[in-house]
Amino acid sequence: MTLVSPAKAGTETASAPPRRRTAGRATGLVASLGVLVAIAAASIAIGAKPIPLDQVWHGLFHYTGSDTDVVIRDVRLPRTILGLLVGVGLGLAGAVIQALTRNPLADPGLLGLNAGASAAVVSAISFLGVTSLTGYVWFAFLGTAVVSVLVYALGGSRSATPVRLALAGTAVYAALYGYVNAVQLLDSAALDKMRFWTVGSLASANMTVVRQVTPFLLIGAVLALALGRSLNAVALGDDTARALGTNLNRTRALSMAAVTLLCGAATAACGPIAFVGLIVPHLVRAITGPDMRWILPYAAVLSPVLLLGSDVLGRLVTRPAELQVGIVTTFIGGPLFIYLVRRRRMAQL
Numbered sequence: 001m002t003l004v005s006p007a008k009a010g011t012e013t014a015s016a017p018p019r020r021r022t023a024g025r026a027t028g029l030v031a032s033l034g035v036l037v038a039i040a041a042a043s044i045a046i047g048a049k050p051i052p053l054d055q056v057w058h059g060l061f062h063y064t065g066s067d068t069d070v071v072i073r074d075v076r077l078p079r080t081i082l083g084l085l086v087g088v089g090l091g092l093a094g095a096v097i098q099a100l101t102r103n104p105l106a107d108p109g110l111l112g113l114n115a116g117a118s119a120a121v122v123s124a125i126s127f128l129g130v131t132s133l134t135g136y137v138w139f140a141f142l143g144t145a146v147v148s149v150l151v152y153a154l155g156g157s158r159s160a161t162p163v164r165l166a167l168a169g170t171a172v173y174a175a176l177y178g179y180v181n182a183v184q185l186l187d188s189a190a191l192d193k194m195r196f197w198t199v200g201s202l203a204s205a206n207m208t209v210v211r212q213v214t215p216f217l218l219i220g221a222v223l224a225l226a227l228g229r230s231l232n233a234v235a236l237g238d239d240t241a242r243a244l245g246t247n248l249n250r251t252r253a254l255s256m257a258a259v260t261l262l263c264g265a266a267t268a269a270c271g272p273i274a275f276v277g278l279i280v281p282h283l284v285r286a287i288t289g290p291d292m293r294w295i296l297p298y299a300a301v302l303s304p305v306l307l308l309g310s311d312v313l314g315r316l317v318t319r320p321a322e323l324q325v326g327i328v329t330t331f332i333g334g335p336l337f338i339y340l341v342r343r344r345r346m347a348q349l
Contacts, residue, residue, distance in 0.1 A: 025294050028287060032301040036084075039308045043080040044072060046312050048320040074206075082205040082213075082269060083308045083325075087276065089217045089266035091303025092224040093259045094277025095284070095295050099231040100255045101162040107278035108263040111169035114272040115176035116147025117264065121197060122183045126190040133204050136197060137212050137268040144264030147172055152256050165252075200273035200326020202311050213265040220261030221300065227255055228293035235290065273326045275333025276303050282337075306332075 045056050051068060058064075059072030090108070097106045108114055120143025124130040130139065154168035184191040233246040241248055266273075280303045281295060288294035307325065310332060314323035 025288055029294075029297060029301065032298065032305070036301055036305050036308075039305050039312070040080050040084065042312050043083060043308045044076045047071075047076060047315050048322070078207045078210055079202050079205040079311070080308065082210050083202050083311055084304045085210070085214060085217050086202075086266040086270050086273070087304025087307035088221055088300045089262040090273060090277040090307070091280045091299035092221055092296060093262040093266070094303075095281040095292070095299040096224050096227065096231065096255050096259050096262075097277070098281050099235055099292055099295075100252060100259075101166050102235060103162065103166060104282065105278070106166070107275075108259065108267070109173065109272070109274075110166055111151050111259070112147050112172035112176060113144045113169075113259065113263045114267055115173045115180070116143040116145075117141070117267040118180050118194075118198060118272065119143055119176040120146075122180050122190050122194055125193050126183050126187045131193065133206075134208055134212065137209060137265075140268030141213075141216065141264040144267060145260050147176070148256055148260040148264075152253070197271040199324045200271045200329070201324040202270055203322065203324065205269075209269050213269045216261045216265035220258050220265070223254060223258040224262065225296050225300075227251065227258065228291075228296050231255070231292040232290075235292070271326065273307070273329055275329050275337065276307055279333050279336055280306060 041053070041056070044060075045051050045053055049071070051059075051072065055068050056072055059066075059069040060077065063069050063073055094107050097108060097111060098104055100106075101110065103110070117140035120139040121136050124135065124139040130136065151165060151168045151172055154172070155164040180194075184194060230246050230251040233241040233244045234248065234251055236244070238248060241251075263277075280299050284295050284298040284302060288298055307329065310328035311325040314325055314328040317323055
C-alpha cells in the first residue's frame, strides 16, 4: 500500500479541477474548429447553384477550367476565405475592445472605427472618384487608422482610461456619421455607391482583396492573441494591474493597434458588419469564463462560424438571389443580443 502525504494529496486534489477545465476548453476549441471546417465547406458548396462535394473537391484540387470549376475557384473560394479572415478580425477586435474598455456592450463602433472607415470611403467616392472595391480598401483602412489615433489622443493618450476612450469614440462617431450623411445628401453618386458598401457584404470578394487585407489581419490577430495575459490584468482594474506589473499604457496602445489592424482591414474589405464582434465574445465568455487567453482563440474560431453561417443562410432564404451577410447578422444578432443582455450573468465581464 502506498502512502500519500496530506499535503501532496491536497495539492493533487486542488490541481485536478483546473486541469479538467483546461482539457474541457481545449476539447471545445477543437470541436469549434470542426464546426468551422464544416461551415467553410458549406460556403463553397451552397449558392444560387448547389454543387456536390465531389465537384467542389475537383474544382479546388483538379482545376480544368469548366464552368463549375470557375465558380468554385474564382467566386466561392475567395468569398469563403475572406469570410474566414473577416470573421477572425471582427471577433478578436470585439473581444479586445470589451476587455480594454471593461464594457461588455462594446464593439468596434464604440470607438468610432467604423465611422472612420465610412468617412474615408465616402470622401474617396465623392471627391476622388474612386469606384472599385480594391480602391475602397485602402481608404477605409486609412480612415480607421486615423480615427484610432484621434480617439486615443482625445482619450488622454498616456493617461487614457476605459471611460475616456469610450466617450472619445462616441463623440468621434457622432461627428463623422454626421459628415457621411451630409456628403451623401449632397452627392447622389456617393449615396448610390455607399449603400452597397455600408450594408456589409461578401458578394464582391476576390483574391485581390484577400491578398490586400490578409497581412493586416494576420499581424493584428497575432498581436491580439499575445495580449491575453495583459488584458486579464486590465480587467482587474488599473491599480491591481499595476501591482501585477502590467504596463497599462503599453497594453492600451498595443490593444488599440491590434483593433485598428483587425477592424480596419475587415471593414475595408466588406463594409461595417454588425453584431459579430459584439455577440460572439458574450457567447464565448459563457463557455470559457473571463480568461482572455481562452476568450481570444474561441472568438477567432466562432466569429467566422457566425459570419459564414449567416452568409450561407442569406444565399438560401432568397435563392436564386441572396440577402447580404450584414443584414442576416443583424437579424440574428438583434434578438440574441437582447437575450444575452437580459441574462445579468452573461452581461458582466
